[in-house]
Amino acid sequence: MLVIEDNKAIASVIEHIGKSLGFQVTTAHSFTEVRKLLVSHQEFFVATVDYGLPDAPEGEVIPYVLDHGIPSVVMTGRMNDQIHQKLLSLPIIDYITKENSQAYHYLLRVLHGQLVNHKISVLVADDSLSVRSYVCSLLKRRNFTVYEAPDGTKALQVLKENSEIKLLITDQEMPEMTGIELVQAIRKRFTDRDLIIIGYSGIDRVYQSARFIKSGADDYLKKPFCPEEFFCRIFKNIEQLHYIEEIKMAANVDYLTSLSNRRYFIDLFDEQFADILESEHNHLLVLFHVDDFISINDDFGHSAGDHVLTEFSKLLSCHFNGQLLARFGGAEFGCLLSGEDFSQNEQCLLAFKESVSKHSINFEEKNINFSICIGGTIICEQASVNQCLEQSDEALQQAQAEGDNQMVLNGFVELSE
Incomplete structure (x- = not known):
């Protein structure tokens, strides 16, 4: 794990978080140090990148790190509309504002997710190749294992062949079978304790979200959606599934022997x-x-x-x-x-x-x-x-x-x- 941070106290906190998750941590305090470091050492699983460094005050270090293929979480002490739009345009894992201790609790969750998200398989169903590819790219940033299907019929087949899939993200407007029809078909086989379903649509109808949820979806997004909102919805629903699995585990497993x-x-x-x-x-x-x-x-x-x-x-x-x-x-x-x-x-x-x-x-x-x-x-x-x-x-x-x-x-x- 690479920690880029000019404030040594904050760098120490992030180092501690990284080590608590089992990372070997390397720290750089300036853009100059980053350049020297990445000349010889590029094998980093993840990086936390300070937006404002003494020799890179406007986030210049971020694209440099991304160009070296290192997934990055941006830490920033400043935020305005311009910075916000700039960060959203970059293929980063996430950004976190350094406002209070809660920011570092959130960082811990994000970094932990990068380590374990590959265990969670997600299926994206959308007939639009460009939209489907975009959604898949967002999920891959967060290390999810991703499957895709161009329509509802093929989505049902992918689910049948891959029982490890825990999350379905589906568009409404698809040929042969709409997203809502897909949700209804899935809920005949899978309960909301076994599979999370999130629907989305670009059609502006006030009742669309209610139709999805009444048909068995867990959540709904309206296109075009903000990546921040997308990830917030994803992780909120995944956490809910984890809670359900923990309850099931407690109900089914002997506390002493784990049998x-x-x-x-x-x-x-x-x-x-x-x-x-x-x-x-x-x-x-x-x-x-x-x-x-x-x-x-x-x-x-x-x-x-x-x-x-x-x-x-x-x-x-x-x-x-x-x-x-x-x-x-x-x-x-x-x-x-x-x-x-x-x-x-x-x-x-x-x-x-x-x-x-x-x-x-x-x-x-x-x-x-x-x-x-x-x-x-x-x-x-x-x-x-x-x-x-x-x-x-x-x-x-x-x-x-x-x-x-x-x-x-x-x-x-x-x-x-």
Whole structure:
């Protein structure tokens, strides 16, 4: 990251922000220093550029940095209509006025966005090549992954082929399918929790924005729009999507182990249940329970107990990579295990059970050893997910009745040697 700033106190603040995000920071305090620096060193991911330098008082350094292919955020202590129009005409990431501490909070958000926005895929649907290219260029400035489509029909196909797309920006006036018709078609498949839609139009009708939003769009812009407003709308809606995803994560994930929780596991299992019954592969619903977990808490403390659960969840995730896993509660975990045949799944579980019994966990210079009991049922002709859960729970109880480090699958006891 390149920081161009003549005020050393402000430069220090920006350096701190950059380093907090993991950037290696290089600082220049004048246009002369920038010229010398870029002769030999041009590999910068991003730059913050002071508009007024002692030897470049009217932003002369900005196009120089941009010409070297460095995405730039302009910091300015002055603002008027002339400067504003000049900045809007330049292909910069953004500009920030150095008015108060809030400006640096905003800078942190912008720089963080440059690092992570590539994870967000955006689709632009517009039949005008020039407008579509312009919108795509704005998004690429902010490092978004961008797809494009010349009409609504092709936009639906792109969405079908690229499930990672989280944001659609669509024009209203398109052949075959209007933007509003596209929104209506999309909302039959995607809720507003899964895909953000922003519409725009150049037709001056007072009801156009309401039509878009009532059809399922999240926001609306009137063409021609200001890039500042465009980005403000984009980021406001993306932040809203992030909040929704965080809420979903909190609702679906166990806080301690980061595995799915019981409710979410059952929901996913239920979605797959019909396909599992028809599958040629062998599927088992398996429950694991850490033996004598109460004694672990009593002997080593509850923090040690939590550590055992988190370490066990890592062992589960490593051994059963790609399988549906969950913490059901307490010291009980679940797995939806698939394999070519029952013998393969059985051997996989036995190997895991024995591996756990030989594994030692270090906590506060103490070694904690533990074992597990396993209960599972083959999924074949059950009437429901609940019936599978009941059968697996019965198998786990049978295993526990046999003692520690035992396994029961469909009523058959696999005794440890």
